[in-house]
Amino acid sequence: MKTDFTHHQSAHCENGVASNLLKHQGVSISEPMIFGIGSGIFFVYLPFLKVNHAPVVSFRPMPGLIFKRVVKKLGISLKRKKFRSETKAAQALDENLKNNIPTGLQVGVYHLSYFPDEYRFHFNAHNIVVYGKTDEGYLVSDPVMPEPTMLTEKELNKVRFAKGALAPRGQMYFPTKIPKELKLEKAIVDGIKKTCNHMLVPAPLIGVSGIKYVSKQIRKWPKKHGIKKTNHYLGQIVRMQEEIGTGGGGFRFIYAAFLQEASEILKNKQLKELSGEMTTIGDKWRDFAVNAARVYKNRSNQDDVYNSLADELLNLANLEKQFFKKLKKAI
Amino acid sequence: MKKEEVPQDKSSLSKNKITEVCYAVDENGNYTQVASKGWEPKTIVQNETLHVIEERIAEANENVKNGIASPIPYFMELHKMDLTILSDYTGYWKWRIKRHFKPKVFNKLSQKALKKYANAFDISVDELKNFSGS
Numbered sequence: 001m002k003t004d005f006t007h008h009q010s011a012h013c014e015n016g017v018a019s020n021l022l023k024h025q026g027v028s029i030s031e032p033m034i035f036g037i038g039s040g041i042f043f044v045y046l047p048f049l050k051v052n053h054a055p056v057v058s059f060r061p062m063p064g065l066i067f068k069r070v071v072k073k074l075g076i077s078l079k080r081k082k083f084r085s086e087t088k089a090a091q092a093l094d095e096n097l098k099n100n101i102p103t104g105l106q107v108g109v110y111h112l113s114y115f116p117d118e119y120r121f122h123f124n125a126h127n128i129v130v131y132g133k134t135d136e137g138y139l140v141s142d143p144v145m146p147e148p149t150m151l152t153e154k155e156l157n158k159v160r161f162a163k164g165a166l167a168p169r170g171q172m173y174f175p176t177k178i179p180k181e182l183k184l185e186k187a188i189v190d191g192i193k194k195t196c197n198h199m200l201v202p203a204p205l206i207g208v209s210g211i212k213y214v215s216k217q218i219r220k221w222p223k224k225h226g227i228k229k230t231n232h233y234l235g236q237i238v239r240m241q242e243e244i245g246t247g248g249g250g251f252r253f254i255y256a257a258f259l260q261e262a263s264e265i266l267k268n269k270q271l272k273e274l275s276g277e278m279t280t281i282g283d284k285w286r287d288f289a290v291n292a293a294r295v296y297k298n299r300s301n302q303d304d305v306y307n308s309l310a311d312e313l314l315n316l317a318n319l320e321k322q323f324f325k326k327l328k329k330a331i
Numbered sequence: 332m333k334k335e336e337v338p339q340d341k342s343s344l345s346k347n348k349i350t351e352v353c354y355a356v357d358e359n360g361n362y363t364q365v366a367s368k369g370w371e372p373k374t375i376v377q378n379e380t381l382h383v384i385e386e387r388i389a390e391a392n393e394n395v396k397n398g399i400a401s402p403i404p405y406f407m408e409l410h411k412m413d414l415t416i417l418s419d420y421t422g423y424w425k426w427r428i429k430r431h432f433k434p435k436v437f438n439k440l441s442q443k444a445l446k447k448y449a450n451a452f453d454i455s456v457d458e459l460k461n462f463s464g465s
Binding site: 009010011032052053110116117118119120121122144145146163164165167231232235236238239242243245247248249253254256257260261275276279282283286289290292293294296297 | 332337343344346347349350351352353354355356360361362364366370371372373375376377378379380381383410411412413415416419420
């Protein structure tokens with residue numbers, strides 16, 4: 001069984017699966033467009049929640065939310081199913097493939113055999129599309145991989161029923177109905193508004209204030225936790241910013257690409273200018289990653305190294321505050 | 332980031348002949364997807380993270396050798412798990428798992444309990460039971 005599905009590589013798994021599944025239905029929508037309409041830019045710091053022995057930092061909303069928002073705003077009907085029984089989950093998927101429906105799946109990353117070891121953690125909100133089955137196993141389109149891959153039945157079962165936080169419980173999803181004409185304009189405006197509200201929310205751990213808060217914490221970490229832990233914590237920030245398919249700079253470049261596309265659709269020149277501004281901010285996030293990684297290499301343990309990193313973050317927070325205020329006014 | 336600035340450094344990706352997508356600006360100022368082989372700062376951070384995990388594995392291994400701990404914490408660290416994740420895989424409460432960390436308690440575990448752990452670690456019961464440090 002094989003459906004006529006075309007694999008396109010993307011930066012991020014969730015946008016990628018969404019964009020690929022919609023493209024299969026004949027709706028041409030880019031990854032940045034999905035990301036922007038789904039209000040993908042976000043920042044949250046959760047010091048009381050530890051992953052990999054370091055506090056959680058996220059540059060995006062809860063997994064699944066971006067796609068959910070896109071589907072809702074564009075009026076697409078999406079079928080989602082979770083399973084208790086592993087056998088039933090496999091049957092439902094096979095049934096879909098028989099009916100020529102490429103199907104999106106939520107999976108855990110740790111048991112994905114085709115990922116390099118550096119990327120294999122117990123992160124359970126990865127997304128892939130299964131588009132066929134042969135004697136050897138399932139044909140898999142993982143949007144962050146350059147080419148389609150394969151997983152055996154046993155392997156796929158394992159990743160679909162990975163355990164831990166955000167356990168996928170075999171979740172599968174596929175669009176069932178797509179409106180004839182997509183009203184992109186309103187969806188774009190709504191998406192941008194929501195993003196601005198999230199980033200400017202006056203709560204301590206979220207958005208721009210969250211970035212500021214982390215900057216303050218970085219100054220305290222060396223005294224409180226020692227150099228080793230501080231470096232490990234910093235590493236987690238950089239990994240979240242650059243590692244998991246962010247397209248670079250904690251999703252800032254994808255967002256700039258979205259603003260550029262949006263400026264053409266809405267015929268709004270200011271958005272194009274703001275896209276350029278976002279690119280500059282993204283470059284500054286990259287600089288932050290470079291400097292944070294340098295702390296490891298030099299093993300320098302002076303306080304001012306951490307203070308200067310904290311200054312950099314504070315500067316980013318201020319720049320983004322101005323940016324999102326301007327963006328809110330521009331639409 | 333400009334198109335020509337997209338890093339093409341050696342990394343775990345390039346070792347596996349994989350590339351990842353970056354978004355960058357081309358010569359006309361338009362955004363486009365560019366494949367990247369890797370980025371050194373990211374590799375440094377990733378290696379450091381793996382190094383921290385390796386240290387934890389080595390410590391757990393020593394503890395098994397010296398009879399301080401059962402093989403369970405060793406395999407837990409080896410699979411990058413923590414108590415919460417292992418608890419989800421086995422269905423045991425965290426405090427029970429912590430008890431199973433003691434060699435004395437571990438040696439009395441039933442076949443059924445051992446099987447649960449072995450399944451979580453993707454090994455056989457014998458491999459789990461007979462592990463005495465490497």
